[in-house]
Amino acid sequence: MGLIKKVLTRRRDLKLIVTSATMNSDRFARFYGGAPEFFIPGRTFPVDIQYSRSPCEDYVDSAVRQVLAIHVSQPTGDILVFMTGQEDIEVTCELIAERLSQLNDPPKLSILPIYSQMPADLQAKIFDRAAPGVRKVIVATNIAETSLTVDGIMYVVDCGFSKLKVYNPRMGMDTLQITPVSQANASQRAGRAGRTGPGKAFHLYTERAFRDEFYIATIPEIQRTNLANTVLLLKSLGVRDLLDFDFMDPPPQDTITTSLFDLWSLGALTNLGDLTPLGKLMTSFPMDPSLAKLVLTSSTDYSCGEEILTIVAMLSVPSVFYRPKERLDEADAAREKFFVHDSDHLTLLTVYQQWSANGRRDQWCVKHFLHPKALRRAEEIRNQISDIMKSHNLSVVSCGYDLDIVRKCICSGFYHQAAKRKGLGEYINLRTSVSMNLHPTSALYNSGDPPDYVVYHELILTSKEYMSVATSVDAHWLADLGGVFYSVKEKGYSAGTGRREVEFSRKGELEREMEGDRRVQREREEVERRERERGKGEVKEVVVGKVVKKVGGGGRGGSAVVRPVIGRRR
Incomplete structure (x- = not known):
């Protein structure tokens, strides 16, 4: 919206x-x-619209009774019930069935x-x-607010969250x-009861809570999500000062x-905040910057594009x-058959390869507790990424059976999300020192010998901080690829000098590069300052009618563009 607003100021014809x-x-x-x-x-x-007379302590129980x-x-x-997620939905459905069976001839x-x-x-x-x-009761998430319209809904039960x-x-x-829904969400939910005829909406919260405690509208997504992709896009469009950009919702x-x-640490931005050649290529891929870097380095540095394209596609669905x-044990047993014990990323690769080798059949997916729709979508995304690679003349080849190359390539895109083991299934983030855990469904969780170092796709906080999709990596890979963050110290013994400690680090090299860029920036600013001062002293003759006026000497010159120098966090 901010970019369109800028364009409209220059293009009155639009x-x-x-x-x-x-x-x-x-x-x-x-x-x-x-x-x-x-x-x-x-x-x-x-x-x-009917509100609860008093606040309800358990919205699941209240919804079932309603x-x-x-x-x-x-x-x-028919009845539409709004719940927060899968767990609440399944419990609600079970309780409705259980209590319905206790009624006399319902x-x-x-x-x-x-x-x-x-x-x-x-x-x-x-x-x-x-x-x-037969009456239907549909128990859904907020997807039913706008994305779905089901004929016959006359009653809505809204849990308020x-x-x-x-x-x-x-x-x-x-x-x-x-979180509590907004007033706009609540109105949208109630409106589902009036699509095909007069209806009723039962809100499981008080009218006072709706009026005084609910936000008018939901917090915009741009104010509560990771903006790396948005920042990369704006940089590619020539927006330099992002902190002063006219966002509709800053x-x-x-x-x-x-x-x-994060973009600088991935190599997408220079020390002065401009796009690097790698960053410019990353903007061609409509995905998270870490995944875009994976795709590019799989071609330019590691020759494992076939494998990485599949992994990235699987991470994108x-x-x-x-x-x-009702079949958790069976589903988990089926999942374990695909496990590659040092990598969840390689487990996803194995799933896709097995699905492809078995004719991409839905029956095979059902047998192995897999979503055929998600796998077909992953195939579509993989083909799209492959087409983009071809348009940039980037090769897509297979590494064969050398899966360590694939793990190192994964490390090249996620070294900023690395963790070190501190206990069984417990890790600590190397940058933030936040404690985190392997998820019980991870291939690494029950591997018997958890790796010392892992990188992960994302971190999700539910009951604990869980790493989602993790892969074991070598400490030297982290120090080499993520030199801005990490170094490796090794203790050894020399016959001549006795015990010694060797440190492998690229931090000094990177700091010298940054200092050189700061020097260039200071020189550039000094040149711009001198040009402004020289411009203030110029005198020009302007003819107005028959009078000659002298203009200049006291006016302000141009303005310097100062871009932030991005350095290491301390």
Whole structure:
């Protein structure tokens, strides 16, 4: 939006129309200098909104009781229940079925959960028309607010919470937080009851909480997520001063500076904050910068493009592993058959290769508790990445059976997310000293001999800080590839000098490079300062009618562009 606003100031011939069913149009109008607003009414039916008389302590239990009350006392019509995630949805469905069975001859009720990790064929059941005399109750996440419209919904039960992914720039970690919904979310949820006829919405919170405690709108994603990809894009478009950029919803400065630092540490930015040749190539790939670097170095440095393209594609889709609650042991046993014990990344590679070798059949996926839809999407992404590689004349070859090359390539993209073992399954981040854990579903968790050092794809905070998709790496790889962060000290013995300690480090070399760039920057600023001073002393003759006026000598010259020098964190 900020870039479009800049373009519109220079191109008066362009017209911009922003449309949405849910946005706060007044904010957009103000951002674009008082642009006109148009409202197109849609066809909706009245919804009777009912709030809880007192705050509920357990929204799952309250939702179950409300569903059963609707089912036994309200006229026909299907029910939509909003929950926070898979675990809450499964517990809610179990409790509804259990308590329904305790009633004396209750009306028939079809209980249908829906969440992102369900197989597509099970998700599609919510759209099937119920048999005569059967009421449907659909228990869903906030995906049902806008993305899904199911005919026949007459009743909505809103728990008042949702799960949001929030990025902590100081810890470099995404956290899944259960937070109250906004007033806009609550209104959107209630509106699902009025799509096909008059309906009722039951909010499991008080009207006072809705009015006084809920945000008016959800916190914009740009203010709560990692911005490395956005920063890289803006840099490629020539935006130099990101802290002064006209964002519609300005993100926290900590997040911007952390993103700049991470891009610099990956080699995408110079010490002066400009794009490097590697950074320019990374902008061609619509993915996280770490993954983009993986793809590029797999071709230029490691000759393992076939393997890395598959791994990156698998990391770009939701988890391919399916764990139905009623068959957890079977699902985990099937997953273990694919394990490569020193790498979750290589485990994903094995899954894709086995799927491809078995004809990409859905039946094979069902047998091995895999999502066929996610695997097909990974194949599409892999083909897209391959096409981009070809457009840049980058080779895509296989490393054969030398999987250590693949692990080293993975280290080249994720050395800034490295951890050292401090206990069984417990690690400590080498940069932030944050304690973290291998996830119980990781191939490394039950390997018997956990590695001393790992790199990981991302860190997720749920009940603990868990590393998502980890790979064991050599300490020397970290010191070589991530020299800005790490060094290796080795103790040895020499016959001549006795005990000795040798340190392998690239920090001195990198610091000398940074000092040289600072010197160049200071010289550049000095040249610009002298040019400004010289410009102030110039006198020009301007003819106005028949009068000659002298202009100059006291005016201000141009302005210097000062770009931050990015250095090491201490």
